[in-house]
Amino acid sequence: MTSRKYGVDHGLRKDLVHKKISGVCAGIARHFDLPTFGVRAATVVLGFMMPVATVVAYFVAALLMPNRY
Numbered sequence: 300m301t302s303r304k305y306g307v308d309h310g311l312r313k314d315l316v317h318k319k320i321s322g323v324c325a326g327i328a329r330h331f332d333l334p335t336f337g338v339r340a341a342t343v344v345l346g347f348m349m350p351v352a353t354v355v356a357y358f359v360a361a362l363l364m365p366n367r368y
Contacts, residue, residue, distance in 0.1 A: 310330075311326060311327070311330045311364060312326050312330070312364060312365050312366060312367040313325070313326040313361070313364045313365070313366050313367060314326040314328075314329050314367050315366055315367060316367070317329075317335060319339070320361075321357075321361040322361075322364075322366070322367070323357060323360045323361050323364060324338045324339045324342055325338075326364060326367065329367075342357070
């Protein structure tokens with residue numbers, strides 16, 4: 300059984316407190332306990348490598364992921 304630092308985790312959600320654009324990268328970083336800067340940097344690198352797929356995936360995630368707050 301895994302324990303979380305912040306109580307019960309209800310899945311992948313956008314983090315609106317630490318957001319830069321829509322909170323997708325911050326929500327992914329919080330869910331997987333990764334540094335937010337690393338997730339944002341990986342998104343930018345993927346954006347240069349596969350721009351259309353990255354923009355579409357980010358837009359879909361921003362629409363489908365529920366808000367944390």
